[in-house]
Amino acid sequence: MPPPFLYNLDEIDFDQPIYDIDAIRQVNPQRCEMEHLTAIVHVDRENHGLVGYKDITENEFWVQGHMPGYPLMPGVIICEAGAQLAGFYARKFSLLGGDFLGFGGMDDIRFRAPVYPNSRLILMARCTKLRPKIRAVNQVQGIVDGKMVFSGSIIGVPITRDGNSE
Numbered sequence: 001m002p003p004p005f006l007y008n009l010d011e012i013d014f015d016q017p018i019y020d021i022d023a024i025r026q027v028n029p030q031r032c033e034m035e036h037l038t039a040i041v042h043v044d045r046e047n048h049g050l051v052g053y054k055d056i057t058e059n060e061f062w063v064q065g066h067m068p069g070y071p072l073m074p075g076v077i078i079c080e081a082g083a084q085l086a087g088f089y090a091r092k093f094s095l096l097g098g099d100f101l102g103f104g105g106m107d108d109i110r111f112r113a114p115v116y117p118n119s120r121l122i123l124m125a126r127c128t129k130l131r132p133k134i135r136a137v138n139q140v141q142g143i144v145d146g147k148m149v150f151s152g153s154i155i156g157v158p159i160t161r162d163g164n165s166e
Contacts, residue, residue, distance in 0.1 A: 002112055002148040006124040006141055007051050012042045014053070019088075027092050028084055029100060033061040036081035037123070040088065048095070049126035052085045058117045073115035075150070079106060082140035083154050086125040090136050090156050097133050098158025104135050109152030119144050125154075133158060 017039035019027075024037050040052040056073060063071040087101040115121055122143040129137040135157045142150040 002110075003139075003141070003151055005143070005148070006049060006126050006139060007042060007044070009051070009122065009143065009146075012051055014041050017041050018043055019052075024088060027088050030084060034080075035084075036077060037084050037088065040085070043089070044126075045093070047126055048089065048093075048130070049124070050085060050089050051122065051124050052088070053123060054081050054121045056115065056117050056119045056121055060117060063117055071117055073117075073119075073121070075109075075111050078111070078115060078121070078142055078150050079109060079140075079152075079154065081121060082123055082125060082138075082142060082150070083156065085123045086127070086136070086138035086140060086154055087156055089125065089127065095127065095130060095132065095136055096156065096158040099161045100159040101156045102159040104155035104157035106155070107153045109150065111150050113144070113147055113149045115142070115144055115149050121149070128153070 019040040036054050037052050038055045042051040066074050090096050124141045125138045127136050127138050135155055138154050140154050
């Protein structure tokens with residue numbers, strides 16, 4: 001059984017993004033095929049959480065090869081989208097420091113339904129454990145058409161350009 005949604009999606013205005021792709025690019029370094037956020041529509045500073053989405057098109061780099069004739073969004077890309085959402089929050093609000101935010105690990109990731117092109121993958125993240133300059137643990141969820149398609153926890157760690165920790 002999937003966990004409850006982190007946020008009530010009926011209370012969020014998806015037509016009025018707080019941060020669009022250009023604003024996301026001011027915070028997140030990913031570009032080209034590695035950009036997996038379209039917009040952020042809700043920020044919850046009190047609980048260190050947010051809601052955003054990725055509009056998935058037929059032009060995604062993985063469509064032709066995963067799986068030919070029946071394209072499915074790869075699980076690793078779904079996790080990357082969740083990590084980019086959590087990373088946006090950590091960088092925007094200076095939770096961890098560093099020059100970049102890296103993937104430190106994942107726990108209890110569950111894929112509950114496939115994600116196809118021409119879908120909107122709604123992403124939710126909430127920081128549940130924070131050790132400044134060391135790591136942040138985030139609960140993440142993905143929803144398509146009101147159904148949870150993935151959930152779990154993702155760890156973000158600060159990375160500096162010289163390769164040393166803060």
